[in-house]
Each structure stands twice: as structure tokens, then as C-alpha cells.
Amino acid sequence: xxxxxxxxxxxxxxxxxxxxxxxxxxxxxxxxxxxxxxxxxxxxxxxxxxxxxxxxxxxxxxxxxxxxxxxxxxxxxxxxxxxxxxxxxxxxxxxxxxxxxxxxxxxxxxxxxxxxxxxxxxxxxxxxxxxxxxxxxxxxxxxxxxxxxxxxxxxxxxxxxxxxxxxxxxxxxxxxxxxxxxxxxxxxxxxxxxxxxxxxxxxxxxxxxxxxxxxxxxxxxxxxxxxxxxxxxxxxxxxxxxxxxxxxxxxxxxxxxxxxxxxxxxxxxxxxxxxxxxxxxxxxxxxxxxxxxxxxxxxxxxxxxxxxxxxxxxxxxxxxxxxxxxxx
Ligand code: SD4
Numbered sequence: 001x002x003x004x005x006x007x008x009x010x011x012x013x014x015x016x017x018x019x020x021x022x023x024x025x026x027x028x029x030x031x032x033x034x035x036x037x038x039x040x041x042x043x044x045x046x047x048x049x050x051x052x053x054x055x056x057x058x059x060x061x062x063x064x065x066x067x068x069x070x071x072x073x074x075x076x077x078x079x080x081x082x083x084x085x086x087x088x089x090x091x092x093x094x095x096x097x098x099x100x101x102x103x104x105x106x107x108x109x110x111x112x113x114x115x116x117x118x119x120x121x122x123x124x125x126x127x128x129x130x131x132x133x134x135x136x137x138x139x140x141x142x143x144x145x146x147x148x149x150x151x152x153x154x155x156x157x158x159x160x161x162x163x164x165x166x167x168x169x170x171x172x173x174x175x176x177x178x179x180x181x182x183x184x185x186x187x188x189x190x191x192x193x194x195x196x197x198x199x200x201x202x203x204x205x206x207x208x209x210x211x212x213x214x215x216x217x218x219x220x221x222x223x224x225x226x227x228x229x230x231x232x233x234x235x236x237x238x239x240x241x242x243x244x245x246x247x248x249x250x251x252x253x254x255x256x257x258x259x260x261x262x263x264x265x266x267x268x269x270x271x272x273x274x275x276x277x278x279x280x281x282x283x284x285x286x287x288x289x290x291x292x293x294x295x296x297x298x299x300x301x302x303x304x305x306x307x308x309x310x311x312x313x314x315x316x317x318x319x320x321x322x323x324x325x326x327x328x
Contacts, residue, residue, distance in 0.1 A: 038296025039197060041313040042069060044190040045238040045290055048083075050319065052076040053312040056192055060312075066192040066200035067106045067128070074102075074124050074188050074202045081160045085186045088121045089160045090206020092167050094174070095213045098158040101220035102127045102204035103138075107230040113138040115220040119155045120148045124204045127220070137222065170210050187219055189226050189236020189250075191292050199294070201228040203236050217241025223251035232258045233294050235267070239287035239302070243274050253291045263291035264299025268325075271301045275325050288322055301325070 040060035044053050056073030059065070078087030085091065092098045102123035103113035112131025114123050115138065126148045130139050139147050149155060187205035194200075203226035205219040218241035219225035225241070227250040228234030235253035237244045244250070249270045256266035267289040275282050288302035290309045300309040300322040307322040 035296060037314045038193075040066075040069075040192065040194050041292060041296050041298070041311065042073065042190060042192040043290050043292045043298050043300075043309060043311045044073065044188055045236060045288065045307075045309050046186060046188065047308045047310060047319040049073075049077065049188050049190075050310050050317050052188055052190065053310045053317050056190065057312045057317065060192060060194050061315075063195055066194040066198045067104070069192040069194065070190045070200045070202035071104065071124055071128055073190050073192070074204045075122055077188050078122050078124060078204055081162070084163060084166070084206075085209070086188055086205055087123070088156070088158045089163055090158065091163050091209035092159055092206075093213045093215065094167075094171075094210045096159065096164070096167055097213060098163070098206055099213075100158075100205070101207055101216060101225075102202070103220045103222055103226055104128050104131060104200070104202045105222060105226065105228045105234075106131070106200050107198035107228070109229065111137050111222045113220040113222060114140065114144040114148075115216045116141040116214060117144040117148070119145060119158065120153050121156055121158060122153070124202050126151070126153060127202075127204075138220065140216070167210065174210075187225075187238045189219070189238055189290060191226075191228060191234035191236060191290065193234075193292065193294075193296060197230075197294070199228045199230050199234050201226045201234045201236060208241065218244035218249070221245060223248045225250060227251045227254050229254050229258070231294065233263060233292050235263075235270075235289055235291040237270075237287060237289050238307070240281075240285040243278060243281065243285055243287050247273050247277070249274070249287070249289060253289050257291065257293045262299065263293050263297055264301065266293075267291045267299050267301035268323075271303055271325050275303060282326070 056069040059069040081089035100123040112127040189203040226236040235250040288307035292298040
């Protein structure tokens with residue numbers, strides 16, 4: 001390259017780099033110093049996920065990696081046949097297929113997701129491999145299954161007797177209507193910050209019970225069911241996915257925190273956005289968000305009463321009842 005051209009290119013690139021650095025210096029959120037007991041921390045949707053939180057804490061308390069923690073955490077309900085809204089034992093769609101959705105995101109903003117995946121007990125681990133081993137973010141359906149099998153996952157029947165019976169009795173009336181807080185241990189969304197302040201998130205579900213075959217909810221969609229940004233914090237959702245998909249709820253929560261909102265307020269803003277836009281639909285649908293920020297502060301909020309979430313911080317694993325937009 002002639003020297004004049006390379007001088008111009010270097011100057012231009014240098015100028016751009018300096019400009020970019022200035023831009024970021026001016027626009028990054030400024031957080032107070034975190035409390036020294038704030039980290040590690042892990043937050044997850046729904047009270048019964050204390051066990052999942054404990055599995056994540058097991059990793060975090062030994063100085064482990066946030067991404068390993070959230071994967072280990074959400075694998076607990078995925079393998080639990082009694083949890084009828086996640087993984088093995090999840091209620092099937094209206095044709096009797098258990099189809100699973102999951103996503104995961106790391107501190108570098110890299111993400112992996114699978115959706116409409118059948119026969120694999122741990123979709124979260126497949127999502128992680130999509131992130132780590134492919135150039136893509138999302139694989140769906142048979143493509144996701146083929147990828148999982150190529151990575152050594154076992155093909156299994158995930159429809160338990162309990163779930164099959166529930167489906168058979170649902171078929172008698174075949175009414176499709178989401179029921180608010182029906183199980184209180186729905187979809188698990190989890191965000192962890194490790195002792196090096198790396199943030200990761202995961203979300204996994206069998207989706208709405210008796211949904212149409214092929215239906216995908218918010219849970220595997222980065223920014224809808226879950227989102228993390230290492231400069232800011234993370235958020236995850238549970239409830240009627242269509243409402244969260246329409247508003248990219250978890251992304252909104254994180255962006256509110258970026259603008260300085262406390263996680264509690266940020267979760268409230270996302271719920272209120274949904275409530276304002278879809279007031280009528282809100283009468284019959286629940287949506288809840290959890291959020292944690294870079295300082296280790298957290299919060300949760302839902303449309304209806306009855307949502308709760310779990311936080312493991314400072315050596316204590318606790319259930320918090322969420323406040324809600326609508327009263328009882
Ligand atoms: C979905 N958001 O597929 C999920 C279901 C859920 O609590 O979270 N239920 O719409």
C-alpha cells in the first residue's frame with residue numbers, strides 16, 4: 001500500500017477509534033460501587049426454583065463462572081418430571097408433542113437459542129452449544145434436534161404419564177385459555193452475576209400448555225424471554241409469551257436499567273408498557289419480570305398478584321413475593 005494511502009487509512013481508523021472511545025466514555029451508565037456482599041448473586045423466576053438457585057449457587061460460591069451457574073441452575077427443573085412447564089414432564093402441545101424452547105447469553109453478549117425442539121431433556125445445554133460451536137444464534141425444530149444429536153445428546157421420550165393424562169383430559173374440551181399462575185412454577189428465567197462480576201442469563205420452558213403445534217413463545221427469543229448486558233444487568237420473563245414477544249420485555253427492562261432505573265422500577269416499566277398497550281388481554285394473562293443490575297440490586301414485578309421469584313445472595317436463598325400492577 002502506498003504510504004500516503006496507509007497514512008490516511010491509519011488516521012481515519014485512529015480517529016474513528018478515538019471517537020468511539022469518547023462516545024462510550026460519555027454514554028456509559030455510571031453505577032455506584034457495588035456493596036461487597038452483592039456478589040455473587042443469582043435470581044430466578046418462581047418460588048419452587050430455590051433448588052435451581054441452589055445449584056447455580058454451588059457454582060458461584062466456589063468462584064465459578066456465571067454462565068456455568070445459570071446452565072447448572074436451569075437444568076434442575078429441566079430434568080424434574082414433576083415440573084410440568086419445563087423440560088422432561090412439560091405439558092405437550094395440542095397434538096401431544098413436548099416441544100421445548102431455551103436460550104442462554106454470556107457476559108460478552110454472545111447468545112444461543114433453541115426452539116420447537118423435541119426429545120432432548122436439556123435444551124439449555126443445546127442452546128449453549130449453539131452459542132459456542134456454531135456461527136448462529138438460533139436453531140429450531142428438526143435442525144436443532146439434529147444438531148443436539150450430533151453433539152452427543154440422547155433422544156428421549158419427554159412425555160410423562162402425568163402430562164399425557166393432563167393432555168387427554170384437556171382434549172375433551174380442547175379450550176385454549178391461559179390460566180394465570182396456574183402452577184406457580186412455570187418457565188424458569190435466571191440471571192447470575194459471579195464474583196468477577198460477569199453476568200449470564202438462561203431461560204427454558206415447554207411453553208404454553210396445549211399450544212398450537214409449532215408455536216414459539218418469548219422464552220427462546222433473546223431480548224424477549226431473557227437479556228443480559230454486562231455493563232448494565234440482566235432480566236428474564238415468565239407468563240404469556242405473546243405479550244412479551246410484542247414488547248421485547250427483557251430488553252426493555254435492561255434498557256431501563258441502562259438509563260439508571262433501579263431493577264424494581266425497570267421491571268415495573270416493562271409490565272406497565274404491556275398493561276397500557278394490551279389492557280384487555282391483561283385481564284386474563286399473567287406476565288412477570290425479574291431483574292438484577294450490575295450493582296447486585298434486584299427486583300420483580302408482574303401484571304397480576306401471585307408471581308414470586310427467588311434470589312440467592314450473601315449466602316441466603318430466599319423467595320420474594322412480587323408486587324403487581326393489578327390488585328387481587
Ligand atoms: C411461553 N413464557 O412460552 C412462556 C411460558 C411461561 O410461565 O413463561 N409460563 O409463553
